[in-house]
Amino acid sequence: MDNQQVSAALAEVGTLMELLGENPFKVNAYVNASRTISQLTDEISSHVNKGTLGEIAGIGATLQEKITSLVKTGKLEFLEELRAKVPPGLVKMLAIQGLGPKKVKALYDLLQIDSLEKLKIACNENKVADLKGFGAKTQQKILEGIEFLGSVAGRVRLDEASSVANTLLNLLKDMKEVIRIELCGSLRRRKETVKDIDVLVSSKNPAPIMEKFVTASGVIQVLGHGETKSSIFVEALVNGSRIKMQADLRVVKDEEFPFALAYFTGSKEHNVAMRSRAIEYGLKLNEYGLTGEKKNIACKTEEDIYKALDLPYIAPELREDTGEINAALKGTLPTLVESKQIQGVFHNHTTYSDGANTLEEMANKAKSLGLKYLGFGDHSQSLTVANGLSPERVKKQIAEIDELNSKMKGFRIFKGIECDILADGSLDYDDEVLALFDYVVGSVHTHFQMPREEMTQRIIKAMNHPAITMLGHLTGRLVLRRDGYAVNQEAVLQEAVKTKTLIEINAHPMRLDLDWIHCKRAKELGVKLVINPDAHSTEDLEYYEYGVSVARRGWLEKDEIFNTLTTNEVEAYLSDRRKAFTKKK
């Protein structure tokens, strides 16, 4: 079993134990281990083999045993026993808004309800309202919740969620009652997918803000409407598709804003760690302040809060409880790469293949974004569905780039190609054609169904071709749409070190590939990365910002990102590599 499978199994253990009414702290041990393993940079199997499982925080003797069983046999007897005790319908019932493990257990214990169908019937027969702790309103809400299940949205891509969030932000930000307003939660931490929109406002007069929020256009349902907190379910149109999301609004006093900002930014696990640290200091940390027995510790910024607990500021992207607090203590937090340090981007498409804009339009847009250089990467000849370039058209494009380069002042265009890595790991052009480019991005676009080991060898073979400069979208995954092909990312990253292949952080919000966890792994291994927007239009060029977010979540610094180099440095680097390639032939 791999990390994600082990993580899923432990999460299921947690859910089933909860439904059996187990001790919540015990349940939390499983849930916590599940999360830790899902965010591990290295492979859980390597910990099993090396006997280092116990070194992972939150994994003790019992969990070591269970994880070892999962990794070695793919099975866990304890989980099988739990599954035998808890009907699967109970887990489905948990998805109903407002129904948690206690209520589901009560419904099962008292009315033998073990499916959505039976639950609906019981509600309609008015049996649920009579149970202790239930009532007419709860019964009605359950019925509505069952109907709502079909339209319940899962997670949403960061770019789409940002778009919905900005609509809400614009709705509120100019109200006279609003002093400060900020997007928080996973949006602020720049997670690749977002479950809901978390908005924080400071004000002396919350009521009108709450009112405006719950009556906003597109609100499908008001989930809660209180003095300091409201929740809604909204529908919005983003790029022609309907997006349904929850949104939460917290309103606090302005002097509480930094504490509320820290709280509402999360993550939950980071909050728990920070609050536990406050306890060690004899203090209490919540969304309103940092308080002791008699004293209140005034903080004007988040930085002040960290400082009060003897920690340096921790950037939102790092607040995932993946070691940031320990690193902060040791003074080994990274100085994260910033958007303004990106000098240019590679891997962009034009009308030569499947892009919407010309070379010149793309170059002008890049220049207007403040970039100093732009690299192209249209598709290669065998990718006919995307209008891949024949060697003749390659030469034509190169001539056009030469002309643009002589015309544009203070801006440099690099000649590149997104060259298909064919099924056998060979490249899609002869070496004579490959020698025409300043750089080559190697990407897999076909034959996704290969066995994992074959795919890994295919990519590794391509990385060993001296013409390859960088590897495009390593796994081919599409966020929330398609899993990547089976590939040993660890092996590819290790090979990248050996072959000095740059690994792309594909910044297209549909891809974000490498993901942030493997960025962290790449950092540990000493891999160099390059942030590319994979732009198919001028607007897409701005996607590199999403790649910067991934890099920051992966703890990456300026020096670890190739395209923070200046034009001259890039020029020198690429020309050296090209010389090595052409000399070899």
Next chain:
DNA sequence: GCCGTTTTCGGCCCGACTGTTTTCAGTCG
């Protein structure tokens, strides 16, 4: 189930909103 400059038992983050209650449990953030 995990963990330890309050160490091997007794804690484990803390609060808002709702609906059921008459003082609070459950769910969610």
